[in-house]
Amino acid sequence: MSLQPIQDPGLPSHVNRKADADPKAAKRAEQQVAILFLTSALGTVLFIFSYVGVPQDQLIFLPILGTTNAHQLFLGLGLAISLFFIGMGAVHWAKTLMPDHEVVDVRKEQRSKDEDRAAFVATIKEQGATAGLGRRTLIKRTLGLSLGLAGLSPLLLLRDCSAELPGEELAQTNWRAGTRLLTDPGDRPIKPGDLEVGAVAQVLPLLPAGRKRTLNDIAKDALLLIRIRPEEFNLDAERLSWTYQGIIAFSKICSHMGCAVALYEQSTKHLLCPCHQSTFDVTRAAKVIFGPAARPLPQLPISVDSEGYLVAASPFNEAVGPSYWERDSE
């Protein structure tokens, strides 16, 4: 503990405010407070007027704000004024008219007195002894057991939070060999000719008749079709055979954390995920060239059916979307 080289001069003495000494100043302060409270009352009037008098779809033009909904704006301003000026009035009142003498209170250490602490320990020991917890080990152990087991029941009850457990489902989509590609939106089958070089389209699988498409389906099935000139591909033979006349199909669900990979840059042939900017090179089977994604977007083999419509040549050969523990990524 280092010493204080200068003695504590003690609390500075109280300085009178204007209103403390001068009754006229005090009167003025009182009026100011009243004006603040009255302003608040006007705010409530504006609020009520906007609620009943301004139609909900009324637009007005204001500088800075632009075109705004008048109903919501004046309702809000009325509320703001009514609340804000109550506060201003109260604070102004406290500052100008209420006593501003600082008060000193003593503080004592949090710690109890030694004898209280000793008495406390003694009480615990005595009362504990009367219950015989220390001696009766059988009771202690069985109580521990039953409490521990009882704690399991709420956990067990949570089991039905999900009817299904994750299994193969995580790795499956609705794409099968021969599944037609449908435009989204539009739900029309597409022929290769519908897609010009440089174009990109989002597609979904044709589902078996009677099956309604849910968000769960879309979360795994969404597919991007991109068409470039075939000679621009830089793929091995197998991957090249998965394309069709320069059309290549990737899962649209980011391999990082599952956002929709929505941005395609035609000039560089890069796909970009807006969530964390993982960037995939279309010409090299969606290899990751930037960002936190660790795997390429899964590629779906495509071809055409007898009527010339684009179809999946086979299912995805890996799980789409973000990684998970059981995912076989090799």
Next chain:
Amino acid sequence: MKARERAAGAVANYVDERTGAAKWMKKTLTKVFPDHWSFMLGEIVLYSFIILLLSGTFLTFWFDPSMREVEYEGSYEALEGVHMSAAYASTLHISFDVRGGLLMRQIHHWAALIFLAAMVAHLLRVFFTGAFRKPREMNWIIGVGLLTLGIVEGFLGYSLPDDLLSGTGIRIAEAIMQAIPVVGSYLSYFVFGGAFPGELFIPRIYTAHVLLIPGIFLALITAHLMLVWYQKHTQYPGPGRTEKNVVGYPLLPVYMAKAGGFFFIVFGFTAFLGAVAQINPIWVYGPYTPAQIGAGSQPDWYMGWLDGLVRMSPPIETHALGYTISWNILIPGLIIPGILFTLMALYPFIESWITGDKREHHLLDRPRNNPNRTAIGAMALTFVLVTLINGGNDLLAVHFDLSINQIMWFSRIGVFVLPPIAFVVTKRICLALQRADREMVLHGKESGRLVMLPHGEFIEVHEPLSPQKAYQLTSHEQLPALSAPETDERGVALPKGIRQKLRARWSRAASEQIAKPTVEELKEIEHH
């Protein structure tokens, strides 16, 4: 006696005869509260919580927490006939068909942002002034808990409307869950009631958002305030203020009027923001579908640092024996935040272990008088700032014409390099300020007045400090470094473990100070 006074007296009498409350109330109403602008930060947190309760309750009257598919037919024409969840449709209904509904939504959202911002500012005040020291460590830990819950609560809140932006956030949260080794996919299935997105998570997070977490908030806030009450507020050092007293204004009437008034000011200000500043226009984003995304998707600011960490993570996954571990998600999404929050919660104990200081403290530190702590705080802030910048890298890239690549590499390197630099610089600044204080006490403050000496030289007149000011600049204590005990009580040499060495080193760093003027030095000055 006037009739009103008589009635009040009767009520007071009735209550006291049944509870004996008069004694307690008398003490309570004259309880002393120190006054300082920085003590209002905690109040803002409390008031915005109340605003959240009020505006949130209003929203529950119309919000339909259901993922049932409906066809929209409200007054927002652009989405007419679009299929969407009932949650999204009801949020549109609140925005366009309930009078004051949009205002309340915007007030609720702004209050959430202010709530979290004020909480962070409050935490920084407590940190930099050392208010977390004994006996207030428990309240620090409660505070860390509140901050964590606040982030979760806010995230769940903006996920409720089930718009395209919020659904994207939920998708990312789901991916973090899935990435947890061994149990991840099970955890996700239990939360979502099956595969993502399912039809259950909106009702589930709704219960958490309006009941479970606010309930925990209420309990924790109550405990937090009871401790403040019971331990009495800290105060800044100054003449007349000691470790043994508390100087301020009594609860009744001054403090009550100021605090009560301030509640209305905060509420009024939030309402003003809700009136003029649009926030979260969910009708622009459209309903959630996993196959779409809005460009420039950004979470609320208090999630931005997490997002920034995730964005800067290198693309590392381990694939072995048919299993996958996503380090690129686990490290930024769980491990680093876990370490940060744990260190933050433990900081009071770490500091007291290093300094060996186990005494109670009720006088606050000026940040400069504890250079090491202040530098640690600056280091942590810099870290968070870099991650926040990276969280907005797409927006920054557009605004400042940079490439995302540049910002990413700046952040990847900066996140390691800048915090230590901030530490060193801040420590130097603190020491320089201490030196300036010392100079001022010894030689007075510069008055700005020049006088010409007889031989023509100009000097500036230094005015002596007032005794109050001089006391304020010299009353703090400067702890010496711990001398690590080399022998135990019986004089047996102790093995010097790595822990002891580390502690001795940190303790030396923590005690680096510019010595304040001594009594002798001050005497000497007086003689001149």
